Every structure is written in C-alpha cells, then in structure tokens.
Amino acid sequence: MKYEWREGNDVQLLINGEEFYPRVFASIRAARKEVLLETFIIYEDKVGQQLQEVLIEAARRGVHVEVTVDGYGTAGITAPYVAALTEAGVKLNVFDPRPRVLGYRTNLFRRLHRKIVVVDAELAFVGGINFSADHLGDFGPMAKQDYAVEVRGPIVTDVHRAALELLAIRRGEKPNSQPASPANHFRGNVRMQVCLRDNDEYPTTIEAAYMAAIRSANYRLIIANAYFFPGYRLLRELRNAARRGVKVTLIMQGMPDMPVVRLCTRLLYNYLLRDGVVIHEYCQRPLHGKVALVDHEWATVGSSNLDPLSLSLNLEANLMIRDHRFNQQLYEHLSTLAKDKCKTITLERVMRGYWWRAPIIFLTFHFLRYFPAIAGWFPAHSPRLKPLTADDAVVPKDEPEVELHCKIEESR
Missing domain, CATH: 3.30.870.10 (Endonuclease Chain A)
Incomplete structure (x- = not known):
C-alpha cells in the first residue's frame, strides 16, 4: 500500500448531519488558503444552500476552492446553483457526467462515492455523509443514520494527497506514486491510515x-x-x-x-x-x-x-x-x-x-x-475531470428540475 500508517493524529467521531455539517461549515468559513471537497451528492436543499454560501464566501476572500461531485449522484444540480459558485471563483468538477438517455442516467458504474473535505491541508473530514438534508433528523422518518470523522495531524497530508491525485486526472496527469512526507505536526496519539x-x-x-x-x-x-x-x-x-x-x-x-x-x-x-x-x-x-x-x-x-x-x-x-x-x-x-x-x-x-x-x-x-x-x-474507462462552468449547463424551459450537461474526455 502506498498510504502508510501515520502516528500522532487526533480524531473526532461525528454522528449524523447534526454534528457533521456545523463542523465542516465552520472550518470552511475559517479557511485561509484552500478547500478541497469531494462528495457523491449535493442537493439544493437547506444543506446544499448552506454549503453554497460558505464556499462562495471562502472563494470571494481569496481561498482556492475545488469541489468535485459525481455525475450520477449529483445529476440534478441546476445551472443557477453552478453559476453562483463559478462566478464567485469556485472551481467545480464533475466525475464521469453523462446525459440521460430516455430520461435515465447512464453512468451507473464506477462512481465517485468518496466523501472528503480538506481545509488548508491541516484539517480533514472523511466519512459517508453527503451534502443533503436527509442526513438531518428533522427530515423525517427517512432521515439517514450516518458517520464521519474529523482528523488533524500527519494523516491529513495523506487525505490531502488523495484529493490532489483525483484533481490530477482533470489535467491528464499521472498521480504521484511516491509517498508524501507528512507536513503536519503531531496532534494526538492516534495511528491512522488512508485506504482508497x-x-x-x-x-x-x-x-x-x-x-x-x-x-x-x-x-x-x-x-x-x-x-x-x-x-x-x-x-x-x-x-x-x-x-x-x-x-x-x-x-x-x-x-x-x-x-x-x-x-x-x-x-x-x-x-x-x-x-x-x-x-x-x-x-x-x-x-x-x-x-x-x-x-x-x-x-x-x-x-x-x-x-x-x-x-x-x-x-x-x-x-x-x-x-x-x-x-x-x-x-x-x-x-x-x-x-x-x-x-x-x-x-x-x-x-x-x-x-x-x-x-x-x-x-x-x-x-x-x-x-x-x-x-x-x-465499462473500464478512465474518465478525466473537466471544470464545469455555467456555460456547460443547459437550462431546459418549462422544466422544474435542471440537469448539468458537460463534456468529458474518456480513454478506453
């Protein structure tokens, strides 16, 4: 394995959206240099709107913000939502987006299912919680029970590296195969390892x-x-x-x-x-x-x-x-x-x-x-991420839900 066990970390268990979202949003608000975010789903509900707000605020104060979503899980995100993010300077990427055929999503396999947030390469969140209101108890009987962790210490260097490796695909680059030397100081006594x-x-x-x-x-x-x-x-x-x-x-x-x-x-x-x-x-x-x-x-x-x-x-x-x-x-x-x-x-x-x-x-x-x-x-394709702008989004008239349509290069 190229990701080693790291000593000297701190970890906090976050249960459900009630614990996860406030910590993530507060960390993005406090970001000084960089926010890297990967998720399977963003919905334009109250959680998605809060996420949009904190990302726009961070980008406008000069923080480098990269958001990568899955083309299947986040197929329903609308052009106005994208435009607000990209106009503020947020770089939005879609993993393996494809247009629907006869109304059905076709990118069924090999999805980006990771949920990662890295702030200033010093703090990271990893887990299973998407950015959607169905992870909150007030959503009702179908609210999801889920978990994530907040980590600090040398392990964050590896989580940051994993996020950068995915972004390298967008540029058609081969991810760095050499283990990175941890740049973060010890924050606790926990041993951890990134598994991808x-x-x-x-x-x-x-x-x-x-x-x-x-x-x-x-x-x-x-x-x-x-x-x-x-x-x-x-x-x-x-x-x-x-x-x-x-x-x-x-x-x-x-x-x-x-x-x-x-x-x-x-x-x-x-x-x-x-x-x-x-x-x-x-x-x-x-x-x-x-x-x-x-x-x-x-x-x-x-x-x-x-x-x-x-x-x-x-x-x-x-x-x-x-x-x-x-x-x-x-x-x-x-x-x-x-x-x-x-x-x-x-x-x-x-x-x-x-x-x-x-x-x-x-x-x-x-x-x-x-x-x-x-x-x-x-299909064993190797998709390349492409930055998404408002120009890539098609807004059909008289349709309540708008999908993103963007170009993607593939090698088979």
Missing part, C-alpha cells in the same frame, strides 16, 4: 483491510453497514471468526431507503447465523453508515459499503484507525443502537420459507464468489 479503492492502483485495498482486521479479531467484531452484500471471501472470514469464539455482530438496514438492498442482504443471513454471527436490523431510520470495529483498538469510518459497487467498481475512501478511546466510543454507540433501536434476527425466523429461497441463495453465493471477475465486464 479505485479501478487502477487500489482495486482491493479496502476489502483487504477489512479481511485482515477480521482475521486478527480475538473477541469482538461489529460491522454497521448500509449496503451489505460482500464477496464470498469476506463472508467466509466472518463465519470463521464466529467459529473461533469471536462475538461477531452485524447491524444492517431494517428500514431501508432501497428495499431491494435488504432483500439481497437477507439472502446471506442463514449462512451467517448458523455459525453464531449475531445480526441486528436497525429500524428507527435508514442506516447509511459504513463503520466497523475490532477488539479494543481497530476501527474504520468511511464511504465504502460492503457490496459489489463499493468493493469492485466505485471510488471510495475510508480511514483505518487504531485507538482505544475512539474504538470504545464507537463500541458504546453501536451497542446502544443494537440494544435500543434494533430488532434481532433469529435463525428460526430466517428458516421460515427457506425451501423456496434455497435456489436463490445458492445462486447468490456463486454470484458473490465470481463477482470480482464479473466486474471486469463493466
């Missing part, structure tokens, strides 16, 4: 980190993941951990924002439950988190789900964290979640109707076993 997943240099990094952590588990392992449909090898490691006496606990979606996801996940329950894995479904609101912990030290927070899209196709970013205090804080939170806001899935319940699900389960496991090879069948 892409379709070039880091195709299996996050999955490998998960598997190594699962193999190292001695007595407890908790995974809370929104879209849980991992590869066969990872499933086998979870079962093996439970067999050797590790208390393996999974927190899955019980109130999903995408019902098909829960259907797929439940096909795996029988395989895991019969070897002692404990499964809870979180039922208070849709679970959007991507966090895990092992024993008393290791934890991860980031954008990567444990599903085929995240593990084999998307661009993702997680932080691996070794710190007893952080691990315990996350453990106490997830334990409370499991105890008070989840329902426990039993093997007896799963076995009802098993006879008709058995063929589907058989096919599911074979799909998971061979998905890494299947992923190679999907």
Whole structure:
C-alpha cells in the first residue's frame, strides 16, 4: 500500500448531519488558503444552500476552492446553483457526467462515492455523509443514520494527497506514486491510515483491510453497514471468526431507503447465523453508515459499503484507525443502537420459507464468489475531470428540475 500508517493524529467521531455539517461549515468559513471537497451528492436543499454560501464566501476572500461531485449522484444540480459558485471563483468538477438517455442516467458504474473535505491541508473530514438534508433528523422518518470523522495531524497530508491525485486526472496527469512526507505536526496519539479503492492502483485495498482486521479479531467484531452484500471471501472470514469464539455482530438496514438492498442482504443471513454471527436490523431510520470495529483498538469510518459497487467498481475512501478511546466510543454507540433501536434476527425466523429461497441463495453465493471477475465486464474507462462552468449547463424551459450537461474526455 502506498498510504502508510501515520502516528500522532487526533480524531473526532461525528454522528449524523447534526454534528457533521456545523463542523465542516465552520472550518470552511475559517479557511485561509484552500478547500478541497469531494462528495457523491449535493442537493439544493437547506444543506446544499448552506454549503453554497460558505464556499462562495471562502472563494470571494481569496481561498482556492475545488469541489468535485459525481455525475450520477449529483445529476440534478441546476445551472443557477453552478453559476453562483463559478462566478464567485469556485472551481467545480464533475466525475464521469453523462446525459440521460430516455430520461435515465447512464453512468451507473464506477462512481465517485468518496466523501472528503480538506481545509488548508491541516484539517480533514472523511466519512459517508453527503451534502443533503436527509442526513438531518428533522427530515423525517427517512432521515439517514450516518458517520464521519474529523482528523488533524500527519494523516491529513495523506487525505490531502488523495484529493490532489483525483484533481490530477482533470489535467491528464499521472498521480504521484511516491509517498508524501507528512507536513503536519503531531496532534494526538492516534495511528491512522488512508485506504482508497479505485479501478487502477487500489482495486482491493479496502476489502483487504477489512479481511485482515477480521482475521486478527480475538473477541469482538461489529460491522454497521448500509449496503451489505460482500464477496464470498469476506463472508467466509466472518463465519470463521464466529467459529473461533469471536462475538461477531452485524447491524444492517431494517428500514431501508432501497428495499431491494435488504432483500439481497437477507439472502446471506442463514449462512451467517448458523455459525453464531449475531445480526441486528436497525429500524428507527435508514442506516447509511459504513463503520466497523475490532477488539479494543481497530476501527474504520468511511464511504465504502460492503457490496459489489463499493468493493469492485466505485471510488471510495475510508480511514483505518487504531485507538482505544475512539474504538470504545464507537463500541458504546453501536451497542446502544443494537440494544435500543434494533430488532434481532433469529435463525428460526430466517428458516421460515427457506425451501423456496434455497435456489436463490445458492445462486447468490456463486454470484458473490465470481463477482470480482464479473466486474471486469463493466465499462473500464478512465474518465478525466473537466471544470464545469455555467456555460456547460443547459437550462431546459418549462422544466422544474435542471440537469448539468458537460463534456468529458474518456480513454478506453
């Protein structure tokens, strides 16, 4: 791996938009030189409007601001919104944008799913929270449960480097393959590592980190993941951990924002439950988190789900964290979640109707076993980011929602 473990960091857990957005917006307001932001989604709701305001304020006082969004996740952003940002000096980039065909988005695979904010190369945020009001509790029953971290110290140098590597694609440059020397001073006692997943240099990094952590588990392992449909090898490691006496606990979606996801996940329950894995479904609101912990030290927070899209196709970013205090804080939170806001899935319940699900389960496991090879069948393009200006946006008349249409160069 080209991103090493870094000593001397500080990390703060941020739960949901109520903790995340105020910290991010305050940091952007305090920025002196640079703001680099990557996200899958920006909606033009109250959160998107606040983001627009702080980015414009920063750009107008001379801060270099670069915002990179995904062409699929942020397809509905409007031309006036873009114009306000670009006219203020914000550099806006779109990853793999494509026009719709018959009203449908066509850039389905290999999305920019990372959520990263770096301010002045001294402070960074990494997690799974998009810039949209559905990450706030007042959104209603479908408000998402999610997580991010705020970090300071040498690890920020690596997060900053990851953001610059993506921007280098826009210029058609090869990312720097040499590890950077940390420019940030020690801020704490936490060991951390940046883990990326892409379709070039880091195709299996996050999955490998998960598997190594699962193999190292001695007595407890908790995974809370929104879209849980991992590869066969990872499933086998979870079962093996439970067999050797590790208390393996999974927190899955019980109130999903995408019902098909829960259907797929439940096909795996029988395989895991019969070897002692404990499964809870979180039922208070849709679970959007991507966090895990092992024993008393290791934890991860980031954008990567444990599903085929995240593990084999998307661009993702997680932080691996070794710190007893952080691990315990996350453990106490997830334990409370499991105890008070989840329902426990039993093997007896799963076995009802098993006879008709058995063929589907058989096919599911074979799909998971061979998905890494299947992923190679999907378009393996190398998109180049292109700065987006208001001139690139088309504003159709008499349409309430406007999409961005911009040019992109591709090499196949």
